Amino acid sequence: MTADMKFWDNIAPKYAKSSIRDEESYRYALGRTRSYLKPNDRVLELGCGTASTAIELAKGVESFVATDISDGMLAVGRQRAQEAGADNLTLLHRPAEDLADGEFDAVLAHNLLHLIPNLEEVLRNVAAKLPTGGLFISKTPCLGEQVGTWKYYMFKVAIPLMKLVGKAPSFVDFTRMQDLEAAVQAAGFEIIETGNYPPSTPSRYLVARKR
Numbered sequence: 001m002t003a004d005m006k007f008w009d010n011i012a013p014k015y016a017k018s019s020i021r022d023e024e025s026y027r028y029a030l031g032r033t034r035s036y037l038k039p040n041d042r043v044l045e046l047g048c049g050t051a052s053t054a055i056e057l058a059k060g061v062e063s064f065v066a067t068d069i070s071d072g073m074l075a076v077g078r079q080r081a082q083e084a085g086a087d088n089l090t091l092l093h094r095p096a097e098d099l100a101d102g103e104f105d106a107v108l109a110h111n112l113l114h115l116i117p118n119l120e121e122v123l124r125n126v127a128a129k130l131p132t133g134g135l136f137i138s139k140t141p142c143l144g145e146q147v148g149t150w151k152y153y154m155f156k157v158a159i160p161l162m163k164l165v166g167k168a169p170s171f172v173d174f175t176r177m178q179d180l181e182a183a184v185q186a187a188g189f190e191i192i193e194t195g196n197y198p199p200s201t202p203s204r205y206l207v208a209r210k211r
């Protein structure tokens with residue numbers, strides 16, 4: 001087990017109980033994503049956590065495969081999926097760096113891309129997995145947008161210290177929105193929608209179509 005798996009396993013029970021930071025922003029972005037998904041779509045989600053979003057979105061599509069590296073997160077997700085009767089939802093232990101087998105029409109990644117050291121490679125693999133016109137939809141906290149604020153410097157100091165004592169993942173990128181979007185475009189996508197949900201931090205929502 002890697003240090004990151006252990007980190008996410010340890011926080012899974014607390015994560016499962018935590019409330020959404022900005023419910024209105026979450027619901028709005030969820031609605032935007034839902035509007036792009038069609039009943040016959042096969043969807044893959046990377047870094048699904050406790051599967052809350054997967055359960056919501058699986059209702060409207062043909063099949064939904066949700067993957068994560070944490071057994072703790074996946075255990076909560078499986079329990080929730082069963083309670084919700086989400087029969088078309090499959091949860092798999094799988095890193096984003098090794099995409100699940102099968103064909104997909106859309107790939108989702110929420111609150112994950114800033115945790116991936118080899119982001120360019122992962123985005124290229126996602127593009128290769130999708131057909132032309134296939135969708136990549138993500139939401140990413142962009143800590144790099146806060147340069148010059150006390151919050152930025154607090155995170156810059158606190159995250160390495162937290163890493164030392166196992167209280168933060170091994171990699172947290174201080175992502176900037178324009179760098180993130182450039183990486184998505186360079187992987188072979190056209191960005192067709194963006195927004196900040198929630199605007200504070202901000203958490204960059206983007207919808208991209210494979211060229």
Ligand SMILES: C[S@@+](CC[C@H](N)C(=O)[O-])C[C@H]1O[C@@H](n2cnc3c(N)ncnc32)[C@H](O)[C@@H]1O
Binds near residue numbers: 004008073
């Ligand atoms: C901040 S949580 C977000 C969970 C969920 N997507 C959400 O928005 O609530 C990040 C999740 O990504 C998972 N994760 C971290 N690194 C990963 C990787 N390399 N591949 C797949 N999942 C990963 C963690 O286990 C955790 O469940």
